[in-house]
Amino acid sequence: MGGANSMKYFHNCHPVVMFSYLIGVIFITMFTMNPIFIGISFLCSISFTFMLFGAKETVKSLLLAMPMIIIIALTNPLFVHKGETVLFFLNNNPMTLEAMIYGLFAALMLVSVFYWFKCYNRLMTSDKFIYLFGQVIPKLALMLSMMLNFVPKFIKQFKAVDESQKAMGIYSGSSYTDKIKCKFRVLSSLITWSLENSIETADSMKARGYGLKGRTSYSVFPWKTSDKLLMSYFGVMIIIVTVGLFTGYADFDYYPKITRMSFEIIPILLYFGGFILMFTSTIMEIKENMLWHYLKSKI
Amino acid sequence: MTYVKRKKLIFSVLMYFVAIPLTILLGVVLFNDRQYSIISIIIAGLACLPFFIRFEKSNASSREIIVIATMTALAVVGRIVFMALPGFKPVTAIVIITAIAFGKDAGFLTGSMSALVSNIYYGQGPWTPFQMLAWGFIGFLAGMIFYKKEKPNMILLIVVGIIGGVIFSLMMDVWTVLALDGAFTMSRYLIAISTSTPFMVLYSASNAAFLALFTKPILEKLNRIKVKYKVFTA
Known part of the structure; x- marks a missing residue:
């Protein structure tokens, strides 16, 4: 599974679908500071990176990212003195647990955004980019x-x-x-x-008549039925999750005191929705890989 | 380049005095004054928009389009081929010189597109709109001050080069702070500035050196193109 050489589903789907999905997921990740959401985004971005780049590359980049996360978490109390749980004093400034935890999740959020962008850079080749914006x-x-x-x-x-x-x-x-x-x-x-x-x-x-009226251009990206289905699915999911985040069900405060996680039905549904949305990309690639290996085994 | 001036002005005014404050308000209301990283990205994008729309609506000739494309590609190539010499990136200088020869709009486009295109090679990220705005703004500024000057005042030019380096660094530090804290905190900003100061100094110095040595020869080439092929003469 994984590996950089096999077929990639997202390479073949329509650029509009891929672009909306990745930008939607990146925006949702940046919208919220809810630790569960960030955790979900972090895991899903890494699993998608694994599917696109393979194990070696993913592990290598994780080894670089981990120290960064730890450093940001440990140094955040130096800058922010909010929070109730004082761990110790440094130069008469309180170092708080809340600030440290906030730093941890802020760093995780940033790292997940980097990973989603890593996937974006791999998938969004320049021809697709130009196709997307050529009309607008x-x-x-x-x-x-x-x-x-x-x-x-x-x-x-x-x-x-x-x-x-x-x-x-x-x-x-x-x-x-x-x-x-x-x-x-x-x-x-x-x-x-x-x-x-x-x-x-x-x-x-x-x-050769560049800029004259009525010229059309050839497009190599067919708008398939699977693209329509996937696009509507992504669209609905992104809207549901965004609206859910805006209504405040997943609001989370770090200062002065860390909010207790609420495990009522609506927040849990929201987390589940977020997970489904963000994990879909990995699932599609797993499915494509299985199909690839199955077809290869028949040769 | 001639533009539909009035319409354009109304649009810019709307963008800068309505859309951007609205976005900030949205940030205050919806995100409880916390998630400024995403708001700032949207604002950086919105700030670039009037220039792009103006370019789309203009009747720029294919020669003009291609000259801007060439200058941008040269800036990107400069960033890539000078990679062996640490700290020496001619992007800002090329953007400034282009702005001197072809005006503030061409300067903004060259600057912002250089950021976009070089990030295709170095990796796009949430920082892309910031770099686009920062470099675009440097080009715009240079065009405002020096446009059509055959022999720009060297001291002023070097000052602009240094300021360009400083603006770029300071703006990217704002992004660093917003990305980490969600909101702007002065203490973090000062730390970010202090860690980036060596790069800022190196960068500004290389801008100044590049501009001092190479403005004349490059500007001559661009002015020659301008006269020979009648581009950006309007």
Whole structure:
């Protein structure tokens, strides 16, 4: 299970569905400081990361994240002196348990947001991004797609000029300022080259009728039935959870005293809803993996 | 670039004096004055919006679009190729020089798009709107002060470069504080500033150095493009 090489369900679903889901989940995570919600988001983001990136990458990033969480939790009392349970005094300032626990959950919230964004960065390739925004902001989307074309092209050209200058022995010393000067000389030639070239591209676009009325564009992302179903499911769940959070059923106070968790029916349903929503992505990937292995075993 | 000026002005005014205060109010009422991290992201996004809409509504020629795209790509490439030299990132300088040659709107677009595109390589996150706003604002500011100056006042330019570095660092520190505390706390902000000061100094110094040495040659190139191909002349 897991692993970075097998098929990914979310790679193949419609960009609108994937984008709304991830942005919805990230917003919900940032909306609330409820520890249970944050815990759910944390676990689900890690399980989804595991499904997308595999075990090695996930463990590696967790080893980096854990010390950060601990440091934030331990240092938060230095900045915040609210809270009733004083653990000890440092320079006449009270260090409170509440501040420490708040720090822990604030850090967990941040880390979960990072993990969701990690998944977002893996799934939201630039072609999908441009497809999403091309309709709403055509000029900016066009600009964006050009930039994404230019960047690797320019890097290649930069390296070509850089290497030929090195071969010609123009690179003088190895000091910091010399390096900057040489790199700048390359950058300078790149600027002239790229501006002239890009104007040519612009003229060619104009000659082919860019910006004329009535031009359509081809889309490679079909809006399948499964996308419709998934989108309506995500939409409903995101709205339910958001409304639930706004009504205050999952409100949670850290200061002056930590609220006792309420285990009435509505908050529990809310946590359950949040869990279902955030865990769906992992489930979809597990299902896709099983299907993949099943089909492979039949070959 | 010529714009539908009046409509645009009304929209900006609405955005800055209605939408943003409303968002803050929403933060106070709905989140009990606590979750400012999410509110601040929305505000940073809203603040960028008038510039983007203005660009969409403008009749910018394909040449102008592509020149901005090229300058942005150059800024991003600069960030990537200078990675070997720690602390030296020419992004701010390229944004400022673009703004001097092509005006404040081109400056804002180059700055904000540089943030967006370079984060495609370095990773998007909740900080993206902040970087977009910070770099966009630096471009806008430079365009306001220096637009169309063949030989910008070098001392003033260096000051702007240093301020640019400081603004960028201070704004990102605000985000750090909001992300951790939910609301703004001065004590945490001071700590955040003190830990980021070495980077801020290095960054501002590299901006100043880059601007001092390379404004003239790059500006010459851009002005040449401007005259030769008649872009951004309106």
